[in-house]
Amino acid sequence: MYAEKKYPKSRPSKRDEVCQVFDQREMLVGQMTVQAAEDLARKSNLRLVDSGLNADRLRSFRLMSGQELVEESKRQRAEKKSDKVKEKEFRIMSNITDHDLDIKVRQAKDVLTKGANVKFVIKGHRKSAEAESNKMIAQLMKKVTTSLQDCAVIKQGVRSPAEQQLLLKPLSSASVDAE
Secondary structure (H helix, E strand, O other), rough: OOOOOOOOOOOHHHHHOOOEEEEEOOOEEEEEEEHHHHHHHHHHHEEEEEEOOOOOEEEEEEEEHHHHHHHHHHHHHHHHHHHHOOOOEEEEEOOOHHHHHHHHHHHHHHHHHHEEEEEEEEEOOOOOOHHHHHHHHHHHHHHHHHHHHOOEEEEEEEEEEEEEEEEEHHHHHHHHHOO
């Protein structure tokens, strides 16, 4: 009388999926289910670490000790940090006082001695005329470059109607790049 309800076939659980397992020396242990790989890791007192999909679209796992896992995560964090180019940006207005400019220059020197690049962005003052503002920006740029010439070289200078940017590179890294 009643029509049977058809339920969709359930997918196999993730623990029943076939995967590849590699040992600590990155040698292939074999293909097995995730459940079997977890049992192997438990018996060996190791951790099962997911390595993602391989070329055959199979999940790959690696057996690692706790210490190896910590060292691997430290190595990955160090790689991530080393990929970033260190740069500090200083934004100043064209009507900055001499004392404030001296402080910014001193801070820039500290950053440059640590090996990072420094970027100065100088904007014109809104209330002053454009010609006057450009003159003030040029004076500021000259002060900054003369103050920092002993510890930095100009890597790039960009001028737009609204602002001027100056990218300075420390002398130590500039001499390495030139070689």
